[in-house]
Amino acid sequence: MKARFLVAGLALLAVATVSLVAAEIDLEGVKCIMNPKAAAKAEKSVDYKGGQVFFCCDNCPKGFAKKLDAKDETVMAKANQQLVATKQAKQEHCPFTGGPMKTELTVNGATVKFCCNNCKGKAEGLEGEEQLTALFGEKAWEKAGFAVADAKKSESK
Known part of the structure; x- marks a missing residue:
């Protein structure tokens, strides 16, 4: 009987923890990765790199996969950028040089930090997808040391 109460208590705690974590993510101004004209919704998310990425509808996660x-x-x-914009991912180094962070720039709601004004200027000189992949692409993600805070133990996609 005690074991049953313990299991029920742990299950309740797990649900409460997941609810609190989801409530902490602010989606105001966050757009769907697949449909950038539509707002992302909390109930339309999938696991990605230990965090959650958000979509506008049930079809977008299928296209994302x-x-x-x-x-x-x-x-x-775009998914990496959304992790940064929703403050799930933290940055450790400049995405261009891997150096210490001293200056910053906000791109599509995500703040990126750089080692110097030359790197910041380089980022400002890029536009659209070129800027997005230079700052949030897989190579930049690794060089900048981005990591999802309190990452889940599941494998990242």
């Missing part, structure tokens, strides 16, 4: 399977660099960069 196909793009991930195809190793689509732009979609991966």
